[in-house]
Amino acid sequence: MAFVLFVLILVADQLTKYAISANFLPGESLPVVPHIFHITYVLNPGAAFGMLPQARWFFVLAAVALFIAFMAYHRQLKRQPAAFYYGCVAMLAGAVGNLIDRIRQGLVIDFFDFRIWPVFNVADVAIVLGVAGMVFAILFRMKDA
Template structure:
């Protein structure tokens, strides 16, 4: 099941990025709900909110470190509560999705634009939800195992 989650998130992320890159002009913004939600095609040279702009090798090495740590710890992760286990898988899928962009082009394709937040992508959603799931597990679910 974890492998399926990883594949679905990664394929969905890469497919939408490919579609956006092939059908939109860089900087183009298509209103879905005008003033609220747009598809806006940008290339992000940094991390969240454009932080650490143009640090391609740092992000490539960080992504590879996440993959290595995941593979090393996976036998233990599989035995953790589902919230933690699947959170780690979602985090990995998002990291790999953005890593593919960085290796391929040096930039990450972003396209989800809610106008009050920087533009982001499905990989970013996977990372955020993965970390949130891990935090939830650490705060509430893994604590229950000690009782």
């Protein structure tokens, strides 16, 4: 089940990024709900909110280290509460999705634009939801039934 979640997130991320890059020019924006939600093609050289734009290799190495750590501790992670384990899987899938962009073109494709928040992508959503699941499991010390 975890592998399926990982693949679904990764495929959704890469397909949406491909669709955006194939149909938009960088900076081009399509209002879906005017002044509220747009699809805007942004090439992000940094991390969240475009921070650390010159740190491409740091983010590449961090994603690779995350992948290695996940594989090394996979057996222990599987014994954790489901919210924690699947949160780790979602976070890893998002990190790998953005890693693919960084390796392929040196920039991450972002496109969800809510106008009051920096532009983001499917991988970013997976990372945030994954971390939220992990935090939820830790805070509430969830136990599997």
